[in-house]
Amino acid sequence: MLKQIAAKIRAAESVVLSTHRHSDGDGLGAQVALFHALKKLGKSVRVLNVDETPKRYSFLQSTRIIQAFEGTHEKLKPTDLSLIFDTNDYRLVEPLYSELRRQCREIIFVDHHPVLKEGPLPTSGSLIDTSAASTGEMVYQLINELGIALDRDIARALYTSVVFDTQLFRYVRNSATSHLMAAELLRFESRPDEVHRRLFANYTHKKVAFIAKALGQIEYFAEGRIAVLRLRSQDLLDHELDLDESRDVVDMLMNIESLEAAALFREDGHNLYKLSLRSKNEFEVLAIAENVGGGGHPFSAGAYLNGPYEELKERVVSQLLRSVARPGDASKNESA
Ligand SMILES: [Mn+2]
Secondary structure, three states, X not given: OHHHHHHHHHHOOEEEEEEOOOOOHHHHHHHHHHHHHHHHOOOEEEEEEOOOOOHHHHHHOOOOOEEXXXXXXXXXXXXXXXEEEOOOOHHHHOOHHHHHHHHEEEEEEEEOOOOOOOOOOOOOOOEEOOOOOOHHHHHHHHHHHOOOOOOHHHHHHHHHHHHHHOOOOOOOOOOOHHHHHHHHHOOOOOOHHHXXXXXXXXXXXXXXXXXXXXXXXXXXXXXXXXXXEEEOHHHHHHOOOOHHHHHHHHHHHOOOOOOOEEEEEEEEEOOEEXXXXXXXXXXXXXXXXXXXXXXXXXXXXXXXXEOOHHHHHHHHHHHHHHHHHOOOOHHHOOOO
16 A cells, blocks of 8 residues: 555645644654655645644744644645545544545545544545554655655654654554664754654643642542543643643653553533543553544544533543453443
8 A cells, every 4th residue: 555655646746744633743743754755756745734733843844834724724726635644534634624625636544543433434545554653654664665865854753753652662562663763763863852852841830830730630540540630721721731732641640650541631611521541551442432432542542522521521430440340341341
């Protein structure tokens, strides 16, 4: 499939690169890397996402490369090819996706998330590789397949993908690929420490105060094997946090040694929550996320939920408790 996609890229004159709503370091790194690579092939290429880029990623673009569709709702010019990274679910790309469908001759997803059991199928030419630790890894292979030489811009973007999705090589899926790829990229990226800082060491004093308050409110279940935390929208506002910044909190929870799974409920509005689930060892949370209408990876998944907090929490915690009792059996859980 990689070879077919490379052939389609070679044949295309114009290409649009996109990723899911609430973009992250993996999707953005993949896009920006391929943007620079395709420029070298003389393609007309643009990076267009549904919404604005979270501010921590400003270092990926010295001039503005990444554009946001929302707010402009511009009419796209007819385009040969669109590649969408780090998701295979078009609903996470709407309303931009509808415009891509109108204007692009072909749309291809390049992704490492499992296709949802009950959800839309990716387009036919798509490349889904759930063994890849990041989408950047797949784009790295694609760039090699196209025979495009790496440079600092490409390397920095791909390195961002790798270290973001592996959380600085903590989640490498028992494969050497991320490290081997990083070693090659560091021939061109001389300041990996700067990338690490931009991605992870970007806390303001207000954010630290926010985290301190939030961590004091963790609820534990099953003898400390499960943790649940709610982030209130007023607290996010008071501490001047982007929605994007809440993801650091759930990753922090997984540093608690006793934990097998964590659930973070971020309040996005009245009775609107973004649920983030994390787990480790034999405990998988993807099925639980799917049961409540979401998706993701086996050990890192999420969903957008609608309803009063206590009800949502009960629904998720009851499934987590069933899974903790029977690890690896989460797929047999039924949602209430
Ligand atoms: Mn990813």
